[in-house]
Amino acid sequence: xxxxIVVSSDSRKLGKTLIAERLIxxxxxxxxxxxxxxxxxxxxxxxxxxxxxxxxGTDTCRFSEAGASEVVFFGYTTIDELAGSVGEFVFPxxxxxxxxxSILKLLDPDFHIHIRSDSQQKQSAEGLEPRADLTLDGPxxxxxxxxxxxxxxxxxxxxxxxxxxIGGKHWxxxxxxxxxxxxxxxxxxxxxxxxxxxxxxxxxxxxxxxxWVLLHDAEQRLGAKLLFSDRGGAGGGGTRITPLAETLxxxxxxxxxxxxxxxxxxxx
Numbered sequence: 001x002x003x004x005i006v007v008s009s010d011s012r013k014l015g016k017t018l019i020a021e022r023l024i025x026x027x028x029x030x031x032x033x034x035x036x037x038x039x040x041x042x043x044x045x046x047x048x049x050x051x052x053x054x055x056x057g058t059d060t061c062r063f064s065e066a067g068a069s070e071v072v073f074f075g076y077t078t079i080d081e082l083a084g085s086v087g088e089f090v091f092p093x094x095x096x097x098x099x100x101x102s103i104l105k106l107l108d109p110d111f112h113i114h115i116r117s118d119s120q121q122k123q124s125a126e127g128l129e130p131r132a133d134l135t136l137d138g139p140x141x142x143x144x145x146x147x148x149x150x151x152x153x154x155x156x157x158x159x160x161x162x163x164x165x166i167g168g169k170h171w172x173x174x175x176x177x178x179x180x181x182x183x184x185x186x187x188x189x190x191x192x193x194x195x196x197x198x199x200x201x202x203x204x205x206x207x208x209x210x211x212w213v214l215l216h217d218a219e220q221r222l223g224a225k226l227l228f229s230d231r232g233g234a235g236g237g238g239t240r241i242t243p244l245a246e247t248l249x250x251x252x253x254x255x256x257x258x259x260x261x262x263x264x265x266x267x268x
Contacts, residue, residue, distance in 0.1 A: 002033075002094045003158065008101045008132070009115035010125045015140030017059050019113060020099045021066045022149035028067025030159035033093040035070035036063040039100035041077065059099075069093060079105060095158065101125055111156050113148065115140060166266040170259045172252055179221060184214050185252050188245055191215075191227065195238040 005023065007016045020036055027034045038059055063071045070091045076082045083106055089096065101124040104112070114125075114132035129135055133155070136148065154162030172180040183206070190200030201211035219226050226245040230238045241249075 002096060003110040004096050005111045006098045006104055006109040007113045008104060008128050009138060010117040010121040014115040014117055014138030015145060016099045016115060018140055018145045019148060020097050021062050022145040023097055023152060024063055024066040024068045026149040027095050027153060032095055032159060034068045035091040035093045035096045036068040037072045037089050037098045039074050039103055101128060111152060166263055168263060170256055174221060179218060184218060187211055187214060188241055188249055191239055192241045197239055
């Protein structure tokens with residue numbers, strides 16, 4: 001049996017259908033099969049199960065066009081009536097999406113999205129927000145629905161793509177405290193290449209004064225020189241990095257490779 005997602009809300013017209021539609025599109029684009037079940041108490045639809053695409057512009061049509069292979073609308077009157085029909089909502093698909101509050105009385109989904117409202121809350125929404133895996137403010141915009149649709153598959157660990165990844169910052173520490181990060185190391189590399197702090201600052205997008213302070217501060221903490229200046233002459237003056245700076249750059253470049261390999265091995 002596939003996984004299930006429930007989209008609930010505090011009240012009508014907050015974006016449940018929009019969220020369901022964009023989820024279907026995102027999941028289907030990842031080659032996952034999707035079914036969508038829209039449930040509604042009598043008064044908003046027929047008191048029976050209807051399946052298929054439906055008329056143009058209807059919610060079921062939107063779900064079908066988004067990529068759902070199975071689409072069902074069920075209008076019901078009581079929870080008992082709904083409970084007696086739950087067996088009709090089992091499909092041979094990877095994901096089944098339910099647009100409903102009441103289904104949560106009968107189903108413990110793999111993932112629950114709840115759209116809240118500060119202005120009103122219908123009775124069927126009582127107690128749903130604390131139970132949700134993901135809560136958002138409604139009404140949901142088109143852009144917001146797209147963001148949620150891209151996020152949820154990663155949180156559920158379905159499909160090949162996840163918007164979440166393990167990240168980190170590479171530092172070279174001195175006595176346990178950060179000494180060199182990417183910015184200072186790029187600056188040192190640029191001085192080696194250009195022979196000038198001024199040109200290195202321009203190449204790395206750092207103001208000259210800031211570049212000088214970064215390198216001078218590192219020298220003070222090390223107690224040794226990273227740069228030395230050639231005296232002017234026939235070839236003109238310039239700035240070169242010291243053997244210590246060359247050693248630090250080699251250590252940085254090797255550790256950066258190891259650091260990136262470690263990050264690539266980590267999975268969310």
